[in-house]
Amino acid sequence: MNLRTNVFPQHVRLEASTACQLRCPSCPTASGEVGKGIGTGFLRFSEFKKFVDENPRVCDIELSNYGEIFLNNELPHILEYAQKQGVYLHCENGANLNNVSEEALEAIVRYQLRYLSCSIDGASNEIYSIYRKRGNFDTVIANVRKINEWKKKYRSSLPKLRWQFVIFDHNVHELEKARLMAEELDMAFFPKLSWGDLFGTDFSPITNPEAVKKASGLPVASRQEFKEKYGRDYVAKAICGQLWKTPQINFDGKMLGCCLNHWGDFGDVFADGFEEVFNGEKMDYARQMLMGKSPPRADIPCSTCSHYKQYQSENDWMAGPPPDTVSRRREYPAHFYKNLVPGNIKRRIRRLSRLFSRHNLMYTNPGAARCGCRN
Numbered sequence: 343m344n345l346r347t348n349v350f351p352q353h354v355r356l357e358a359s360t361a362c363q364l365r366c367p368s369c370p371t372a373s374g375e376v377g378k379g380i381g382t383g384f385l386r387f388s389e390f391k392k393f394v395d396e397n398p399r400v401c402d403i404e405l406s407n408y409g410e411i412f413l414n415n416e417l418p419h420i421l422e423y424a425q426k427q428g429v430y431l432h433c434e435n436g437a438n439l440n441n442v443s444e445e446a447l448e449a450i451v452r453y454q455l456r457y458l459s460c461s462i463d464g465a466s467n468e469i470y471s472i473y474r475k476r477g478n479f480d481t482v483i484a485n486v487r488k489i490n491e492w493k494k495k496y497r498s499s500l501p502k503l504r505w506q507f508v509i510f511d512h513n514v515h516e517l518e519k520a521r522l523m524a525e526e527l528d529m530a531f532f533p534k535l536s537w538g539d540l541f542g543t544d545f546s547p548i549t550n551p552e553a554v555k556k557a558s559g560l561p562v563a564s565r566q567e568f569k570e571k572y573g574r575d576y577v578a579k580a581i582c583g584q585l586w587k588t589p590q591i592n593f594d595g596k597m598l599g600c601c602l603n604h605w606g607d608f609g610d611v612f613a614d615g616f617e618e619v620f621n622g623e624k625m626d627y628a629r630q631m632l633m634g635k636s637p638p639r640a641d642i643p644c645s646t647c648s649h650y651k652q653y654q655s656e657n658d659w660m661a662g663p664p665p666d667t668v669s670r671r672r673e674y675p676a677h678f679y680k681n682l683v684p685g686n687i688k689r690r691i692r693r694l695s696r697l698f699s700r701h702n703l704m705y706t707n708p709g710a711a712r713c714g715c716r717n
């Protein structure tokens with residue numbers, strides 16, 4: 343039976359760096375697991391250019407996942423070329439912003455990175471550095487201020503900044519102060535539940551759930567409580583949905599499928615072509631597996647994944663491609679532009695728009711794959 347789906351995503355996730363200088367206790371990059379599985383390295387500008395040139399349908403790329411994008415010293419060239427080609431770049435999974443060159447600080451504004459999420463779990467260096475080991479709170483805030491200065495200089499609203507605050511027991515009391523600082527720095531504020539024990543390290547677990555809910559405004563205080571209350575996992579299905587709509591590619595071209603996978607791959611996109619690998623037999627088989635239509639297979643990374651095992655044990659499968667996150671009725675023009683206009687047309691429109699106004703926004707992507715993978 344032919345199970346092929348032949349889908350052509352406009353939005354992809356292409357890792358700019360799997361290296362990170364910090365040593366956050368629950369992070370598989372810091373423990374060396376990610377490097378062992380998919381290597382430690384950086385996306386080269388030459389590979390990025392080739393990927394963009396060969397894939398005119400791709401018009402949005404998320405650059406961050408398991409590492410720190412600012413350690414990639416070719417980032418300014420990557421940003422410049424993407425802007426010329428009408429490809430929107432995002433850093434929504436997160437950056438720690440501890441080591442950023444002046445050139446990169448200017449480039450993210452000048453070449454219009456769309457969105458930058460900064461991982462800052464505290465409102466003082468003392469609290470911040472309990473989890474962000476080797477990081478320095480004052481340096482991070484100074485870098486945010488520099489970005490804001492460049493935004494003023496270029497009269498740009500981009501990149502949109504977000505303060506991501508992963509909630510632990512040790513930092514709950516600084517949530518409110520952080521929220522006020524974020525406001526002063528013109529950043530959206532996003533309190534987030536921690537990984538918990540997903541990677542075997544339940545660092546600083548919550549002891550007072552009510553205090554967390556009160557300070558964060560969230561209806562739950564842990565991923566476990568989320569599951570008990572809503573009967574579904576916090577992000578599992580959103581992550582698996584990337585296999586259909588926003589596939590994750592490693593810095594060296596390995597197709598990883600989703601942002602969680604760091605132990606296997608589905609082929610080499612740089613060598614064999616993106617659409618070929620994306621619509622290849624292995625990726626298609628994995629989609630069928632996640633829908634419960636095919637049994638696990640040793641060469642498919644999902645077979646050993648905790649999310650897949652959970653679907654198996656609960657007999658609760660993916661229904662297919664995830665639904666769009668934008669309400670059709672309320673945001674029809676944005677929905678139409680995002681989902682129905684082909685990527686190559688979007689890129690042409692964006693290139694044309696640059697002729698008239700370099701920094702005006704034609705369109706703000708409201709729903710780029712925000713899975714919240716990373717602590």
Ligand code: SF4
Pocket residue numbers: 362363364365366369370371372408409410438461474716717
């Ligand atoms: S959580 Fe982020 S900042 Fe911390 S070590 Fe991992 S990649 Fe680096």
Ligand code: SF4
Pocket residue numbers: 581582583585599600601602603643644647648649650
């Ligand atoms: S089952 Fe695991 S590896 Fe497979 S797509 Fe889902 S999260 Fe990724």
